[in-house]
Amino acid sequence: MTIPGVIDFHVHVGDFDRMRDDIKNLLEGTASRRDFDMKALFSDPRGLAAYLRNAGVVRTVLVADEGPGVNFVPTTDFICDFWEAAGEDKDFFIPFGNVNPNRTPDVIAKYESDLKRGIKGYKLYPADHDFHPITPELMEFYRRLEADGLILMFHTGTTGQDDGVDEYGDPKIFQPILDECPDLTVVFCHAGKPIWTGEATEMARTYPNLYLDTAFIKPEKLLVYLPELAEISHKVLFGSDWPVGVSSLSAHLKEIRNLGLPEEAVENLLYRNAARLLGIA
Numbered sequence: 001m002t003i004p005g006v007i008d009f010h011v012h013v014g015d016f017d018r019m020r021d022d023i024k025n026l027l028e029g030t031a032s033r034r035d036f037d038m039k040a041l042f043s044d045p046r047g048l049a050a051y052l053r054n055a056g057v058v059r060t061v062l063v064a065d066e067g068p069g070v071n072f073v074p075t076t077d078f079i080c081d082f083w084e085a086a087g088e089d090k091d092f093f094i095p096f097g098n099v100n101p102n103r104t105p106d107v108i109a110k111y112e113s114d115l116k117r118g119i120k121g122y123k124l125y126p127a128d129h130d131f132h133p134i135t136p137e138l139m140e141f142y143r144r145l146e147a148d149g150l151i152l153m154f155h156t157g158t159t160g161q162d163d164g165v166d167e168y169g170d171p172k173i174f175q176p177i178l179d180e181c182p183d184l185t186v187v188f189c190h191a192g193k194p195i196w197t198g199e200a201t202e203m204a205r206t207y208p209n210l211y212l213d214t215a216f217i218k219p220e221k222l223l224v225y226l227p228e229l230a231e232i233s234h235k236v237l238f239g240s241d242w243p244v245g246v247s248s249l250s251a252h253l254k255e256i257r258n259l260g261l262p263e264e265a266v267e268n269l270l271y272r273n274a275a276r277l278l279g280i281a
């Protein structure tokens, strides 16, 4: 292996006790086999960095989520506070913000204040937060991200949340953004799973700056959902979605390395693509 380690492009933190029951159940799904204390690490930057490093991770994107399922707690400010509280581990984390237009009266004003806190991108959740991703205000926001070189992630695929709207997770709905902002790096989280992975793959082949991430895809399902992974390995980012669906990150990574993919594809997936997008040498 010639890569220095793994970049995990999709990790959640928050306050477990304040979450809604359906999300608590989603997080507790792997509890019996877990090799970490989720409730402790979920709110502890130094502990989380140590756990992730132990699994071979060298850098981690933290995603905000100002949605109803998490009781609106892990906001952009929450993520930035968590990041700053990491002290000596601050460089380990890369903070991504969240905009939920149902909660934010002026998206552009929020963006300008978020930028000052040092965020490097955003994750938006149209399906989980119940909003259509194409509005004049959001299009202006996407153009700003494009001009400023930030990365934009979307939850794609069906939603795991009780009151979500699946149709807002259909990859096709995001096409106007890709057409209007060709230089914007867009990531389709979960690669449109479980029903739109073919569509997401096709779009990743078509749009040079569109990527897919592997969050919430079990390693044994990776080649079921993405049978062309080896061919599009330069367009896929490893994201664990920790702590969602992960019982042991080391075991999860080992399973990915044992899928029989070419070495180059594994290195692209686990490190090189993310390093390129995040400007890591």
Ligand SMILES: [Zn+2]
Residues within 6 Å of the ligand: 010, 012, 215, 241, 244
């Ligand atoms: Zn996630």
